[in-house]
Amino acid sequence: xxxxxxxxxxxxxxxxxxxxxxxxxxxxxxxxxxxxxxxxxxxxxxxxxxxxxxxxxxxxxxxxxxxxxxxxxxxxxxxxxxxxxxxxxxxxxxxxxxxxxxxxxxxxxxxxx
Amino acid sequence: xxxxxxxxxxxxxxxxxxxxxxxxxxxxxxxxxxxxxxxxxxxxxxxxxxxxxxxxxxxxxxxxxxxxxxxxxxxxxxxxxxxxxxxxxxxxxxxxxxxxxxxxxxxxxxxxxx
Numbered sequence: 201x202x203x204x205x206x207x208x209x210x211x212x213x214x215x216x217x218x219x220x221x222x223x224x225x226x227x228x229x230x231x232x233x234x235x236x237x238x239x240x241x242x243x244x245x246x247x248x249x250x251x252x253x254x255x256x257x258x259x260x261x262x263x264x265x266x267x268x269x270x271x272x273x274x275x276x277x278x279x280x281x282x283x284x285x286x287x288x289x290x291x292x293x294x295x296x297x298x299x300x301x302x303x304x305x306x307x308x309x310x311x312x313x
Numbered sequence: 314x315x316x317x318x319x320x321x322x323x324x325x326x327x328x329x330x331x332x333x334x335x336x337x338x339x340x341x342x343x344x345x346x347x348x349x350x351x352x353x354x355x356x357x358x359x360x361x362x363x364x365x366x367x368x369x370x371x372x373x374x375x376x377x378x379x380x381x382x383x384x385x386x387x388x389x390x391x392x393x394x395x396x397x398x399x400x401x402x403x404x405x406x407x408x409x410x411x412x413x414x415x416x417x418x419x420x421x422x423x424x425x426x427x
Contacts, residue, residue, distance in 0.1 A: 233415075235417075242418075242420055243400060243417040245416075245417070290356050290357075292356070298404060298415050299402075299404035299405050301347070302349075302357075302359060303359070304357050305356050306354075306355060307355075307356055
């Protein structure tokens with residue numbers, strides 16, 4: 201079956217702009233989690249959506265938000281971009297939640313200039 | 314919040330067994346321990362998951378002592394292709410919706426030498 205897909209794969213934005221990233225989970229997976237990966241902070245959990253509801257949230261400012269649609273596809277939005285938001289954003293899907301086996305997408309590399 | 318600690322890097326030779334330990338002193342009762350492998354420019358890939366004692370699958374074993382404050386990922390007979398970063402993740406299986414964070418370890422860069 202098809203894996204987790206993320207679009208776009210690469211993105212360059214300017215400080216102050218906003219960005220929307222998209223994630224299509226594996227068919228049948230209702231849980232979608234988002235992570236930020238940077239060399240300095242490593243892998244950090246942003247939030248998890250399950251059946252269109254945000255179920256878990258990490259320690260990120262309100263500029264980071266997300267949503268999930270009825271087909272389980274998810275989007276993540278970052279408003280008022282800062283240089284420090286430059287990172288690899290990973291999406292992962294699972295049947296029941298992020299503490300279960302997760303399948304990660306290839307990530308979106310966001311560069312903020 | 315379960316903070317996790319892993320060695321930054323490890324070197325090994327092909328054919329050897331490698332053990333990577335993760336410390337999670339504040340692990341909660343409902344938390345499971347999961348290990349992931351990540352290659353450059355790819356998302357992490359699930360290796361193994363466990364709650365207590367020992368779990369084994371076709372690629373690895375996971376040892377968890379009775380106090381569950383640490384866990385050890387064991388990779389038998391590593392090859393060059395096992396060179397990657399290995400992460401441990403501690404988190405609850407079921408979330409009631411509260412802001413319970415998932416904690417990834419900082420990752421261990423395993424380098425397998427010929």
